[in-house]
Amino acid sequence: MTSPHRSLPAFGVGTFRLQGQVVIDSVRNALDLGYRAIDTAQIYGNEAEVGQAVAESGVPRSELFITTKVWTDNLPADKLVASLKDSLHKLHTDHVDLALIHWPSPGGAVPVAEFMGALAEAKHLGLTRQIGVSNFTVALMREAIAAVGAGAIATNQIELHPYLQNRTVAGFAQSQGIPITSYMTLAYGKVLKDPVIEAIARSHSATPAQVALAWALQLGYAVIPSSTRRDNLASNLKAQQLRLSDTDMAQIAALDRGGRMVDPEGLAPAWD
16 A cells, blocks of 8 residues: 655654753754654643744745644644644644544544544644644544545644554554554653663764664654753754664564553543
8 A cells, every 4th residue: 555645754854852942942952953844732831932933044945845734622623723823823734744533532532533524624724734633543544534525634743752653543543554653752851871782883983862763764753852961963864864673673573562651531542
């Protein structure tokens, strides 16, 4: 199955947990270093700062790929489009390139068909070029596909790193031609101290972060690592040139231990 989503960049910069001047500097540095994909979300409380950094960067909007995510409070059909218009205002743009459902509706309060329909309407209105989901299980992906079709879903953005390889969800998504975006690919920095990752890094004269990112990229996943440090932003980019061996990949595959780090009570679905 050929994926219609070739325009989903494999490498972007994330902004989770970054606020105020910190996020402005991070995005500004990233754009200066050559990043062109930026990931934010309504709940991050930094869309306006991201928009400011983009506006001040001088990078043409046509070169950028901006992703935001709709918060659960805005999932009802009568709120979703208006919330996205508010996001666009903050981001200083007339459209985002990708709008995701950040989390499924807690307790199923808003049916998947309702919010996916509203997201498809936002696309029809030109507010976003592509639509997708985040933190969706196989069952929820099936519902989303039933609502809008697999071809309309640009990605499922999920926690995925060497300690949580999420093979069931990734495998199902791939079977439907839906790309996976890995968030928290470095597991809050925990994998950077893993002896297996460190040894592979040494063998390639690379950093542990580059190894973890290269691993995800080689599996066909998009990545969106964040950093507040310019040298780390620059170093992360070089993961795109790193090729891991089959042995390296097998060693990292063996690190999977279901080590989920993002499991917010009242928000998280019943994970696969």
